[in-house]
Amino acid sequence: xxxxxxxxxxxxxxxxxxxxxxxxxxxxxxxxxxxxxxxxxxxxxxxxxxxxxxxxxxxxxxxxxxxxxxxxxxxxxxxxxxxxxxxxxxxxxxxxxxxxxxxxxxxxxxxxxxxxxxxxxxxxxxxxxxxxxxxxxxxxxxxxxxxxxxxxxxxxxxxxxxxxxxxxxxxxxxxxxxxxxxxxxxxxxxxxxxxxxxxxxxxxxxxxxxxxxxxxxxxxxxxxxxxxxxxxxxxxxxxxxxxxxxxxxxxxxxxxxxxxxxxxxxxxxxxxxxxxxxxxxxxxxxxxxxxxxxxxxxxxxxxxxxxxxxxxxxxxxxxxxxxxxxxxxxxxxxxxxxxxxxxxxxxxxxxxxxxxxxxxxxxxxxxxxxxxxxxxxxxxxxxxxxxx
Amino acid sequence: xxxxxxxxxxxxxxxxxxxxxxxxxxxxxxxxxxxxxxxxxxxxxxxxxxxxxxxxxxxxxxxxxxxxxxxxxxxxxxxxxxxxxxxxxxxxxxxxxxxxxxxxxxxxxxxxxxxxxxxxxxxxxxxxxxxxxxxxxxxxxxxxxxxxxxxxxxxxxxxxxxxxxxxxxxxxxxxxxxxxxxxxxxxxxxxxxxxxxxxxxxxxxxxxxxxxxxxxxxxxxxxxxxxxxxxxxxxxxxxxxxxxxxxxxxxxxxxxxxxxxxxxxxxxxxxxxxxxxxxxxxxxxxxxxxxxxxxxxxxxxxxxxxxxxxxxxxxxxxxxxxxxxxxxxxxxxxxxxxxxxxxxxxxxxxxxxxxxxxxxxxxxxxxxxxxxxxxxxxxxxxxxx
Numbered sequence: 001x002x003x004x005x006x007x008x009x010x011x012x013x014x015x016x017x018x019x020x021x022x023x024x025x026x027x028x029x030x031x032x033x034x035x036x037x038x039x040x041x042x043x044x045x046x047x048x049x050x051x052x053x054x055x056x057x058x059x060x061x062x063x064x065x066x067x068x069x070x071x072x073x074x075x076x077x078x079x080x081x082x083x084x085x086x087x088x089x090x091x092x093x094x095x096x097x098x099x100x101x102x103x104x105x106x107x108x109x110x111x112x113x114x115x116x117x118x119x120x121x122x123x124x125x126x127x128x129x130x131x132x133x134x135x136x137x138x139x140x141x142x143x144x145x146x147x148x149x150x151x152x153x154x155x156x157x158x159x160x161x162x163x164x165x166x167x168x169x170x171x172x173x174x175x176x177x178x179x180x181x182x183x184x185x186x187x188x189x190x191x192x193x194x195x196x197x198x199x200x201x202x203x204x205x206x207x208x209x210x211x212x213x214x215x216x217x218x219x220x221x222x223x224x225x226x227x228x229x230x231x232x233x234x235x236x237x238x239x240x241x242x243x244x245x246x247x248x249x250x251x252x253x254x255x256x257x258x259x260x261x262x263x264x265x266x267x268x269x270x271x272x273x274x275x276x277x278x279x280x281x282x283x284x285x286x287x288x289x290x291x292x293x294x295x296x297x298x299x300x301x302x303x304x305x306x307x308x309x310x311x312x313x314x315x316x317x318x319x320x321x322x323x324x325x326x327x328x329x330x331x332x333x334x335x336x337x338x339x340x341x342x343x344x345x346x347x348x349x350x351x352x353x354x355x356x357x358x359x360x361x362x363x364x365x366x367x368x369x370x371x372x373x374x375x376x377x378x379x380x381x382x383x384x385x386x387x388x
Numbered sequence: 389x390x391x392x393x394x395x396x397x398x399x400x401x402x403x404x405x406x407x408x409x410x411x412x413x414x415x416x417x418x419x420x421x422x423x424x425x426x427x428x429x430x431x432x433x434x435x436x437x438x439x440x441x442x443x444x445x446x447x448x449x450x451x452x453x454x455x456x457x458x459x460x461x462x463x464x465x466x467x468x469x470x471x472x473x474x475x476x477x478x479x480x481x482x483x484x485x486x487x488x489x490x491x492x493x494x495x496x497x498x499x500x501x502x503x504x505x506x507x508x509x510x511x512x513x514x515x516x517x518x519x520x521x522x523x524x525x526x527x528x529x530x531x532x533x534x535x536x537x538x539x540x541x542x543x544x545x546x547x548x549x550x551x552x553x554x555x556x557x558x559x560x561x562x563x564x565x566x567x568x569x570x571x572x573x574x575x576x577x578x579x580x581x582x583x584x585x586x587x588x589x590x591x592x593x594x595x596x597x598x599x600x601x602x603x604x605x606x607x608x609x610x611x612x613x614x615x616x617x618x619x620x621x622x623x624x625x626x627x628x629x630x631x632x633x634x635x636x637x638x639x640x641x642x643x644x645x646x647x648x649x650x651x652x653x654x655x656x657x658x659x660x661x662x663x664x665x666x667x668x669x670x671x672x673x674x675x676x677x678x679x680x681x682x683x684x685x686x687x688x689x690x691x692x693x694x695x696x697x698x699x700x701x702x703x704x705x706x707x708x709x710x711x712x713x714x715x716x717x718x719x720x721x722x723x724x725x726x727x728x729x730x731x732x733x734x735x736x737x738x739x740x741x742x743x744x745x746x747x748x749x750x751x752x753x754x755x756x757x758x759x760x761x762x763x764x765x766x767x768x769x770x771x772x773x
Binding site: 017018021022024025028029031032060061062063064067068101102103104112113114115168169170201202204233249261264265267268269271272274275276278279283332333334335 | 404405408409411412415416418419423448449450451452478484487543544545546548588621635638640641642643646650653654656657658660661663664665667668672755
C-alpha cells in the first residue's frame with residue numbers, strides 16, 4: 001500500500017520558508033554545475049566548428065601552435081606539390097600558406113590591451129573554411145595593405161571597423177571587410193594578404209600550411225610521408241585535432257576547477273536537504289506512528305519521505321537550470337594559455353546537459369533524504385504514537 | 389552569564405542538526421578560502437612587483453623581439469640605474485604538461501635587478517662562471533627532484549631542439565610571494581647557439597627590465613625610453629612591472645570574474661542553509677518564547693537568543709573551516725601547484741572568512757526573529773510544531 005503522492009506535495013507546500021531556502025540552495029549548486037557543463041560544451045563546440053576533419057594543418061614539429069611555428073618557402077612548395085592536396089574547381093590547389101602573428105589592441109570599455117591574431121592569407125584560405133561568411137565590404141585584395149576583421153574583434157576592440165585604419169608593422173592597414181565566422185576562433189582574428197604582412201613584420205617564413213585532403217582516408221600515409229621527409233621538420237594534424245590540442249590545457253583547467261567546485265558546493269546543499277528532511281521527520285513523529293498503525297508499511301513511509309526530498313531537489317534543479325539557460329546569451333573571452341591569443345566561446349545548452357543537471361539534483365536529493373527517510377521508517381509504532 | 393549558558397544549551401539541543409549546519413558552514417568557509425587563495429595566486433606576480441622597475445617590450449606584440457643593441461641606448465637615458473634583458477624561452481621538461489616559466493637572462497644584471505631571488509654566494513659565482521648553467525627556484529627543483537650539478541634537458545617550442553643545462557644554483561624567494569618556480573639561464577648560451585643555427589633570430593631579446601634610480605622618476609623614464617625608439621622598426625612600450633604583470637592577468641579576466649562570482653554564490657548557499665536551520669529552530673521554540681514574553685522578558689532578549697544561537701553556529705563552523713583551509717591549501721598546492729607560482733592563504737582571506745560568517749549569522753536570524761517577536765503571546769502558546 002502506498003502513501004498518496006499528494007501527501008508529499010502537501011508537506012512541501014506547508015513549510016514555505018524552509019522549502020524555498022532548501023530548494024534555493026540546491027538551485028545555486030545546480031546553476032554552478034550546469035554553467036560548467038555549458039562552458040565545457042561551448043568550448044568544445046567552438047573548437048569543432050573551427051576545424052574541418054578533411055583539412056590538414058602543417059606546423060613545425062614541437063611548436064604546438066601556429067604562432068610558434070615556421071615553414072620556409074621551399075618547404076611550403078614541397079607540400080604544395082603533394083598528390084594528396086585537393087584541387088579546386090578553378091584548377092588551383094586548395095592550399096594556403098599562412099602567416100600567424102599576434103598584435104595587441106586596446107579593448108572597448110576598459111582600454112586594456114589584449115592580443116589579437118593577425119592571419120596572412122592566401123587565395124584558398126577562404127575556400128578552405130566554408131563556415132566563414134563575409135558580412136560587410138569585401139575581402140582584402142592580394143598585394144594591398146588591406147585587412148578584413150572578424151566580427152568579435154569589431155565588437156570587442158577599439159577603432160576596428162570598416163573604413164578605419166589600423167597601424168601595426170610600421171604601416172597603416174585599411175579595414176575593407178568584416179567577416180562572421182560564427183562560433184569559431186577565426187572570429188577573433190584579422191586577415192590580410194600574407195606576402196604584405198610577412199614583409200611588414202620582417203618575417204620571411206610562413207607560419208603554417210593548410211590544405212584540403214584529396215582523400216581523407218589516406219591521411220595516415222600522408223602523415224608518414226611528411227614526417228619522414230628529411231627536408232622537413234614538420235608535423236601534420238587534422239584541423240579538428242589541431243584545434244582540440246590547442247585548448248586542451250584550458251579545457252582541462254575548466255574541468256578540474258568546475259568539478260572540484262561542484263563537489264564542494266553539493267556537499268553544502270546535501271547537508272541543507274538533510275537538515276530539512278530530519279526536521280520534517282522529527283516534527284511528524286506522531287503522524288508517522290498513526291500511518292504505521294493504519295497499516296502503511298515501513299517501505300511506504302520511507303518512499304514518501306524520499307519522494308519529498310526528491311521533489312524538493314527537483315524544484316531546486318529546475319530553478320537552477322532555468323536561470324542557467326539565460327547564460328546562453330553570453331560569450332566569454334579569455335586568453336588561451338597555450339597560444340596567448342584570445343579565445344572566445346559561449347555557453348551552450350543541450351538536452352544532454354539539461355538531463356545531467358536534473359539527474360545531479362535528484363542525486364543530491366536522494367543522498368540528502370535517504371538517512372532521514374530511513375529514520376522515519378525505522379520508528380517503533382508505540383513509541384512514535386506516545387511521543388505525540 | 390545565564391544567557392550564555394542558555395544560548396549554548398539551546399544551540400546543542402538538536403545535536404545532529406547543529407552539527408550538520410556547522411559542517412556545511414565549515415565546508416563553505418573552506419571553499420571560500422580556497423577560491424580566494426586561487427584568485428590571490430593569480431595576482432601573485434602583480435603583488436611581487438617592485439615600484440621602481442620598468443619593463444620595455446615591443447609595442448606591437450609580446451611575441452615580437454627587440455634588438456640587443458637597445459641595451460646601451462637605454463642605459464644612456466637619464467634616470468636609468470640598471471638595464472637587464474631576457475627572453476621567454478617557452479621550453480618544457482620531458483613532456484608538454486611539465487610546463488613552467490623559463491627565461492634566458494643576462495645573469496649578472498638580472499640578479500642585481502631582482503634582489504628578491506636569493507642564491508648562496510658559491511652557487512651564484514658558479515652560475516655566473518658557467519655559460520651552460522642555469523638556476524631554478526626551490527619549488528621547481530622539488531617538483532622534478534633535481535640536484536645541483538644535474539644536467540637538465542629542456543625541449544624548446546619557440547627555439548626548437550633539445551637544450552642542455554647544468555643546474556648550478558637553487559634560488560629562494562626573499563618574500564613569501566616571490567615566485568619560486570622559475571628557471572633562468574644565460575642569454576649568451578641561447579644567442580650563441582642561434583648565431584650558429586638561425587642567425588636571423590640571434591641578437592634579439594624579448595624584453596628589457598630597467599631599474600629606475602628613484603620611484604618618482606618612473607613615469608618620466610618610461611616616456612623617455614619610448615621616445616628614443618619612436619618611429620624605429622621596433623618601437624617599444626615601456627610600463628611599470630606592475631602594469632606589465634597586470635596585463636597578463638587581465639587577459640584571463642573572464643575566469644577571475646567567474647571565480648569571484650562563485651565565491652559569492654558559496655556565501656549565498658550557506659546563507660540558505662543557516663537561515664533554514666535557524667528558521668526551523670525558532671519555529672519549534674515559538675511556545676518557549678511566548679513563555680519568556682509572559683514572564684516579562686522584552687523583544688530584545690528574544691532577538692538576542694536567536695541572533696546569539698545563529699552566530700554561535702556560524703562562528704564554530706567558521707573556526708573549523710579556517711583550520712581546515714591550511715592543510716587543504718597545502719594539498720591543493722601539491723597537486724596543481726604547477727599552474728600557480730605561489731599559493732599562500734593570506735590574512736585578508738581569513739578576515740573575510742570571519743566577516744562573512746558574522747554576516748551570514750546575522751542575516752539568517754533576521755526573519756525568524758521578526759516572526760518570533762511579532763507573534764502575539766496567546767497565538768505563540770497555542771501553536772504546536
